[in-house]
Amino acid sequence: MADDPQRNFRSSYYEKVGFRGVEEKKSLEILLKDNPLDLEKLSTFSQRFPLPLMYRTHVWKVLLGILPPHSDSHALVGGYRKEQYQDILEALEVMRYINPSTPSTHVYLRMFQLEIQVLPRCSETSAPDEENEDFLSIGRAMEEIVDDPIDCYWLIKFFINQFNTKFGDSLPHLPKSLEHYLSQEEPRLLNHLKNSGALAQLPYSLWFRRCFAGCLPESSLQRVWDKVISGSCKILVFVALEILLSYKIMLMGIARAEGVVKFLCNIPQENTDAIVTKAIDLWHKYCGTPMHAV
Template sequence: MAEDSQRNFRSIYYEKVGFRGVEEKKSLEILLKDDRLDIEKLCTFSQRFPLPSMYRILVWKVLLGILPLHQETHALVMMSRKEQYYNLHRALKVIRFINESTPKIEVFLHMHQLESGKLSRSQTYPLEPDDEVFLAIASTMEEMVDDDVDCYWLIRSFVNHLDAKYRDSQPHLPKAFEHYLNLEDNRLVTHLKTCYALDKLPYDLWFKKCFAGCLPESSLQRVWDKVVSGSCKILVFVAVEIFLTFKMKVMALNNADNIKAFLGKIPQDNTDAIVSKAIDLWHKHCGTPAHSV
């Protein structure tokens, strides 16, 4: 345990002072020099290492299919994406579905609905569960990405990625969470069962929304690196590590609703450490997975 704590401390310290990732950054730069990008190698890199912030958006756009593999076509493709973005935006303004005061994430939602043929006839139509997921992810992605065009395409593609790749896996994540938490600390699982809290945990926030609205974007980017590159199981270990980090607080709560309320609004001051430890747990239980769901 002491060795694990020391390793976690070192990894966090090195990242804070900028020592971590120098060789990894060079490796990624080599991968990105090829005209035809290698999806398998990019996924493997993202599974093994944190993506440098200066390359994250480019890698995400390639892995999510926004950009093609051949880099010489990127400028032309993004020009087309930009034109499509403004066409959708203009159409929504023409039909008076949006205006200058419409919040940006709602504009993105309506653009996605229009593009997918799901735009309702009225703006007062109640949101579907998938719309709530879209808005949560959009709110977080907006904090990560400055350019509106890039932001929309990343939100749209990320949400589609979750639906296409992980829809069948998501219902099994709560059981996986219980399994791995039991391996790490069975007293916590016993406490949750005693409080009848296991079925009331904020699984939608954790697994459907990928912790959007729970963790700050600065911490969440490294988690989404793994989700984009092929693993939603990382979400399980983030949930496990949240419990391990706030064990004393959770053990002091004897009401399922209070536990759920606390987990929906966890303290934000040590989330970088939570993510680092969650990634360590992920590697501990799953090795160095590539495309592991």
């Protein structure tokens, strides 16, 4: 889409007077009036702009396939989702896998396991393994973003399924991508991480497999997940890159790999909004901005 000088002027003016995103919000509202919804345009919008809080859950549900593109079916499908949720929950209660004191994220895990037919025997249940910890981390983060437990469960399930299906083969290659872009942005830091042995020990599981759940606060995390849900796992590389760049001086002063990893697993939370903003800018710089948006 060609640039519109009048639109750019209005956007600049709105931003200067404190109404950043007004034009984008209006554009999204126009998209959400389509029936059926144009998933490609919604995806492109989500990649170009942050989703307004009031529409985020709805757009995620549509992009993940929890709700169909036809808006007039949303109430009916939403009712089916609620009934299915209650049926699964009651089945687990009858089988005594869960009780009123079971943490909600563990309830979601058992529901997910039952649906994909990997629910362990009651006598064989044990502490969650690493794969289950990935689920629980994403679940805890989603709980902070979404209030309704029914929406929360379906978003966790479809988010994880989509991520594994679309990006499972790409995950092993993300550390190499991070190394490549770090060599472009800050080769001295890359050499330091290599020489200290820290590069191979970076918290890739926390960053990539869990999509930064447990690393970033939810206010920052949901902006990253906008991009993941709309079709890009590469954004995860640039968030990791910007974390390294933002703490370059501190990291350069840590000689041992263990110290680097310890710090990166507990980054200060007050700077994460700025880190995500810069990461998105880097992502657009290297990967380009989708041009078939509204």
